[in-house]
Amino acid sequence: MTSSVLARPSSAVARGGVPVQTTLDELGTPLRDTTFVVVDLETTGGSPQTNGITEIGAVRVRGGEVLGEFQTLVNPGTPIPPFIALLTGIDDAMVARAPRIEQALPAFLEFARGSVLVAHNAGFDVGFLKANAARQEIPWPGFEVLDTVRIARHVVTDDEAPNRKLATLARLFGATTTPTHRALDDARATVDVLHAMIARLGNLGVTSLEELTTFTSRVTAAQRRKRHLAESLPHAPGVYTFSDDRGRVLYVGTSKDIRTRVRSYFTASETRSRMAEMVSVAAAVTPIVCATALEAQVREQRLIAEHKPRYNRRSRHPERAPWVKLTAEPFPRLSIVRTVGPDAERGAQYLGPFGSVAAAEAAVAALHEAFRLRQCTRRLPLRPSPTASACVLAEMGRCGAPCTGDQSRDDYGGIVTAVRDALTGDLRDVVECLLERIAGLSAAQRFEDAATHRDRLLVLVRAAARTQRITPLARTPELVAARRADAGGWEVVVVRFGRLAGTTVTPAGQDPTPYIEALRSTAEHVTRPVGPVPAAHPEETETILRWLESPGVRLVSLDGQWASPVHGAGAARARLDPLGSARAAATPFPETPHWGAVRAPRRAG
Incomplete structure (x- = not known):
């Protein structure tokens, strides 16, 4: 059983020794496991709308190993301009018997299936491929695209190279193939450049595809060096806190995968300037693994209310x-x-x-x-x-x-x-x-x-x-509810006087009853609050209510009365809330409003 009683110390970092199954998306895709297809095109000009493709060259690589190559000349259906023929060495005679793009493009897309496309000045090459796919009414596969020019701007300094041209970078990194303005040669050279830049980025702590696609030199070296703060964190859902060298909490957040989320603060995927400032003064990160997403949300709210972190903008002073x-x-x-x-x-x-x-x-x-x-x-x-x-x-x-x-x-x-x-x-x-x-x-x-x-x-x-909405739950001594967990079993919560007193996930395929009873006996004791105020901050109670009202939640037991008035404010809000979106109108209300079936207006009291 995976259980969590909210009264436990906030330093808890384990979940009863039960391993957490996370998705590939949550963990990030390691670069060593990423399949890249490095592509280069030769064309009759610079416009994908008016010019055609004369050659496609591509190399499929993973983990530094070449898995395959693709090369074909393409008959553009129009004469190749003399200066293009002189630059590339491809003339009309060479492409006379070559396949048209209608045959070449589907073959290339099949070769590139399931990969990340890479090109030097990717906007040019991918733009031509997309334009031709659109003309043939071929759905574009939606490749992730990397541009080695963009990466080079952040990896290569001006002292190392005067520009970011492929030939310049190939010389700098000692590429085994020299660019020749032929598609396959240029693609092979781009492979060597890509691998060299990935090696440099690895020294900066960039090891996943997600980090590579968002990398920018705006992330300072000092900020990247703090990435070690995330290395011991668990790949598990829950809450994390950044604190300074005096132990003061700077920021509280939640994530489905604590380690992956915290690592993102040290890369360009985090674009908020105040977060960069927070990371610059952070000295430690503390994880709190949670059994359910609801527990994580509640713990975040409580920690923010308790510590009032200066980098959290919401809910710092609910009292x-x-x-x-x-x-x-x-x-x-x-x-x-x-x-x-x-x-x-x-x-x-x-x-x-x-x-x-x-x-x-x-x-x-x-x-x-x-x-x-x-x-x-x-x-x-x-x-x-x-x-x-x-x-x-x-x-x-x-x-x-x-x-x-x-x-x-x-x-x-x-x-x-x-x-x-x-x-x-x-x-x-x-x-x-x-x-x-x-x-x-x-x-x-x-x-x-x-x-x-x-x-x-x-x-x-x-x-x-x-x-x-809040008052009935605030006056309910105990409510127990459950919802099917994604991985099987049940997410179970115990709510007392509007406060989350305990939560657990029962094992898949087993009777949840004994686990529910165990949770009830160990859940936090909550004292009856005064008046309509719940035993927690109202924001917490509203979070619990949203969970209780979500699809699939079942009421297990109820000690008290949990109900809302039939003609209460909830019904009025559902009818009047659309007015809030009409504030930009020249006249806020029509001269003869239509409010539905209501009684004749009269002054109350």
């Missing part, structure tokens, strides 16, 4: 996310807070978390548009002061003025109940109220104001949908 709070006091109001307090158990209602304070403010504005809640911030007494006076909002009809006694506690309580019901259950009345307001603004050609109200509505609906 700072703002919430909208409907307070628990005689005359409740909306406020923006950073934490969910114990008053959640005494009637306070929370909405969120939000990505920013501005988003939380937009949701508050949308709720104030729909409900006549007071907007003053002071705590109101049960009995109003005789000297209290109503504010401007009361004069505008936006507040019932409970501060002056014009609105009783019971009447105000009815509005609060409607707000709470909307946030926890049926949001349809709120949506209709705000859509009515948006339609009115659009009809009055106040399009900017309509767009502002639209954006507020979307923020509110999305936040309510998030809260209504």
Whole structure:
């Protein structure tokens, strides 16, 4: 059994001694195992659209050994220009009885099947081959292509060679064949140049095809020297952390193959400048092998939240996310807070978390548009002061003025109940109220104001949908679910109060029940959280929810109630989310909107 209990130390690097089967793509293709077909063409001119091919020469090699050669003259169907005949030695008489490209090209493609194409100035040769394949309606096989000119620009210095011509490089590297402007000779010379440059790159740590195709001299020698940091890492899925010489975590990432992914940071396949900066100060890489992809995602989020690495841009401070709070006091109001307090158990209602304070403010504005809640911030007494006076909002009809006694506690309580019901259950009345307001603004050609109200509505609906999805799982003592693993067996997860408490992969072909029971007994103990907040950061709970909602997941057992309201914010979000893509329109809403079958709009509360 491959098991993983998330409470274990973060320094774990093994997976119970069970070997991990990885794919060739994940490991990279070693250059010694790569089959190259080095090709060269002679043509009647420089345009593949108007000129023809007169000769094809190619050499098939692998691991430094020549596997075969291909050479044929080609009748271009047009006279060969005299200067071309003088340059190549190929004239009209030589190609008179040669096959046409319609016969030569399919033969070459068969010779090159399953290989990586290599050419000196590959754009020229491959361009001619592709153009002729298109004219013959032959599907192009989609070869990986290497250009020895491009590689030479990064491998050969100006002190070594004045240019990157094939003849110059052949002399520099002592090629056994001298280029003669004949296709097979030039292809043989290119083979020697390719092998010489691969040898140089090997000294720089470039040993796979993927690294060769992305190689560039922009990767500094110092950066390549740090490649040793990846050598002891496992070829296994999980999380990895880069740290500096003082042990401070710089960056956290995940991968299906830790070693291959970390090695990519020391080659040109990593193009982010901040990652190059991170590698320059990194002193160690720590792997954490994970049983499942879900565990890897969760561990990454937790490590980022714990260490707040400066080179991770997302989720470094989930504890700072703002919430909208409907307070628990005689005359409740909306406020923006950073934490969910114990008053959640005494009637306070929370909405969120939000990505920013501005988003939380937009949701508050949308709720104030729909409900006549007071907007003053002071705590109101049960009995109003005789000297209290109503504010401007009361004069505008936006507040019932409970501060002056014009609105009783019971009447105000009815509005609060409607707000709470909307946030926890049926949001349809709120949506209709705000859509009515948006339609009115659009009809009055106040399009900017309509767009502002639209954006507020979307923020509110999305936040309510998030809260209504997270809260049921946050209140569930235990949920066990399983999904078929790619290699057989089952991926099993134990979720407690919205937190991933344990995960395992059961052996293929065996009854998973005892493994599931073992996981349940050893999974992390999780304390019941306060209010709608799960026992983990909400981002973790949302990651778990996406996994639970993915195809093929089966519910094994449930202790609690895991459900969402039928007419909740999720349904409203599915209906309104497309509006978010219409922000560039000249008019955010049509003058006569069509929202589907809804009840007549009315103001809530």
